[in-house]
Amino acid sequence: MFKFFKRFCDIVISLVALIVLSPLLLLLCLLTVIFNGAPVIFKQPRPGKDGKIFMLYKFRSMSNKTDKNGNLLPDSQRITKFGKFIRKTSLDELPQLVNIIKGDMSIVGPRPRLVKDVIFYGPNVRSLKVRPGITGLSQVNGRNNNTWESSFIYDALYIQKQSLGLDTKIFFKTFEVVFKQTGVNSGETDVQDYYYGDYLLRVGKITQEEYNEKMQKAKMICDEFVASKKFRKHFAMKSDMVEDFDFEHKLID
Numbered sequence: 206m207f208k209f210f211k212r213f214c215d216i217v218i219s220l221v222a223l224i225v226l227s228p229l230l231l232l233l234c235l236l237t238v239i240f241n242g243a244p245v246i247f248k249q250p251r252p253g254k255d256g257k258i259f260m261l262y263k264f265r266s267m268s269n270k271t272d273k274n275g276n277l278l279p280d281s282q283r284i285t286k287f288g289k290f291i292r293k294t295s296l297d298e299l300p301q302l303v304n305i306i307k308g309d310m311s312i313v314g315p316r317p318r319l320v321k322d323v324i325f326y327g328p329n330v331r332s333l334k335v336r337p338g339i340t341g342l343s344q345v346n347g348r349n350n351n352t353w354e355s356s357f358i359y360d361a362l363y364i365q366k367q368s369l370g371l372d373t374k375i376f377f378k379t380f381e382v383v384f385k386q387t388g389v390n391s392g393e394t395d396v397q398d399y400y401y402g403d404y405l406l407r408v409g410k411i412t413q414e415e416y417n418e419k420m421q422k423a424k425m426i427c428d429e430f431v432a433s434k435k436f437r438k439h440f441a442m443k444s445d446m447v448e449d450f451d452f453e454h455k456l457i458d
Contacts, residue, residue: 207367207368207369210369211311211369211372212308212311214312215305215306215311215312216305216306218312219302219303219305219306219312220306222302223302223303223306226299229296229299230299233264233291233296233299234264236287237264237265237287239287240285240286240287240288241265241266241267241268241285241287241288242265242268242269244265245264245265246262246263246264246265246300247262247263247264247265247266248260248261248262249261249263249319250320250426250427250430250431251317251318251319251320251337252317252318252320252323252333252442253309253310253317253333253336253337254333254334254335254336254337255333255334255441256323256333256441256442257440257441257442258320258426258430258437258440258441258442259304259307259309259310260309260437261301261304261309261310261317262300262301262303262304263297263298263300263301264291264296264297264299264300265288265297266284266285266287266288266289266291266292266297267280267283267284267285267288268283268285269283270282270283294383295383298339301339302339305339308336309336309337310336310337310338310339311335311336311337311338311339312338312339312340312372312376313338313339313340313341313363313372313375313376314335314336314337314338314341314363315332315333315335315337315338315341315343315360315363315364316337316338316341316343316344317337318332318401319400319423320423320426320427320442321400321401321402321419321420321423321424322400322401322402323401323442324402324419324420324422324423324426324442325401325402325405325411325419326401329357330357330360330361331357331360331361331364332356332357332360332361332364333442334364335363335364335367340375340376340379341359341360341363341375342359342360342362342363342371342375343355343356343359343360343363344375344379344382345375345378345379345381345382346359353398353401353404363375402416402419402420426440426442
């Protein structure tokens, strides 16, 4: 019953938000073209529920500046002032309302990670058990300041304790977090361990060979997803995930 009601609320709230915010969305489209160039929407393959890949939408916060060899410059050199603003205010996330209506995402749930992050997930990570969300328990408890381990624990805790009351609490607390602009990676610096594989490699949990092999696999998954509608429709990352956290001593702030 909860899952049905949650999905119903996701659709209704997203539709209302798109209608009410349509003037703002049009303004953001125009400003994105002016400050960041075209296209307006940044699209990227992300693993959703049960590892099924979908195309996530965001307003672009970076330019397409490249070096003399045609390679994209680091994020810190491509982020624009407008891009920093929409990241800090989370306005770049608004196109994900369309992802919610399509059924790719929910308003509340674990944040959708990159394919090259999820490819390194072990059997104890439960973050793919539900639809990913625009906001979640991890986002209102540290946001980008969380470690990978703490983010996984918050995701698993949410999945175990999810309810209408918890979703409502997270939803309204999100506005407080966005208003205070706490725990935001604005793109001004390249954050260490931003990618899960980089973190695992740095702490010695995987070898360079394992890292290279999985990163190549992640690239293959993304390339085939983008190139093939059939692949896009059926592909899901397979992972055997089990519960492996001590929830009794974890509190929801």
